[in-house]
Amino acid sequence: MKLSLVRGRVCVDILFIKLLKNNMKILNFIIGLAIIIVLSGLFTLGIKAFYPIPESPNQIIITSPPYCPILEDKEKCAEVIKKWEEQYNTTETKYRSLVSEYNQKVEEYKQKIKTHNRNIFIIGNIIGILFFIIGFLLTKLSIKTALAVGIGIITSGLYAIIAGYSVGWNSADDKLKFFVALVLFIILLGGSLLIGRKWKSKILVEEDIQTPPQGHN
Numbered sequence: 001m002k003l004s005l006v007r008g009r010v011c012v013d014i015l016f017i018k019l020l021k022n023n024m025k026i027l028n029f030i031i032g033l034a035i036i037i038v039l040s041g042l043f044t045l046g047i048k049a050f051y052p053i054p055e056s057p058n059q060i061i062i063t064s065p066p067y068c069p070i071l072e073d074k075e076k077c078a079e080v081i082k083k084w085e086e087q088y089n090t091t092e093t094k095y096r097s098l099v100s101e102y103n104q105k106v107e108e109y110k111q112k113i114k115t116h117n118r119n120i121f122i123i124g125n126i127i128g129i130l131f132f133i134i135g136f137l138l139t140k141l142s143i144k145t146a147l148a149v150g151i152g153i154i155t156s157g158l159y160a161i162i163a164g165y166s167v168g169w170n171s172a173d174d175k176l177k178f179f180v181a182l183v184l185f186i187i188l189l190g191g192s193l194l195i196g197r198k199w200k201s202k203i204l205v206e207e208d209i210q211t212p213p214q215g216h217n
Helices: 002-050 074-088 092-138 146-168 174-210
Strands: none
Touching: 002 092, 002 146, 074 092, 092 146, 092 174
């Protein structure tokens, strides 16, 4: 009689655990997805708000002065150029100076873009590494939603890293890219082993709970 009661209680406990696990899977999925969306959005908006792309120099809206071949009549050529100068209220010399100044600004802009993209690479990877570490540490907690939160943060870190690589790949030094990739590999390897060991222990515990006690007739 006592054995039957114990077996019945164990069956009820197993059923309750299964129902709870099914509901928690849905909740964990929603929580993880929400964290990915929010953190990825915060990363993108943070970059735009606090480290925007440098502004490009204003283009010269004046058309270039008319070209006069060497063999063309000099008086006629001078007359055409004079009309152009009157139309745009400038001179050919000033125009050449504007073009030279614009070209210099373009070169400076290209250098700023290169520096900006390299810094985005560094920022994205630093944030990604921090997210990886925090996410893997959270998976060690015994809270039911810890795994979903941890995976959501890890995935957001992956988004930041991909964004950093896609923007700054051509602007970052090869040695820097190698060092960052090496650090990421070490963190991923250690974190994966950590999660694997935790879940192996959890599966063994659940198997012990689901195994009903054996009695003698």
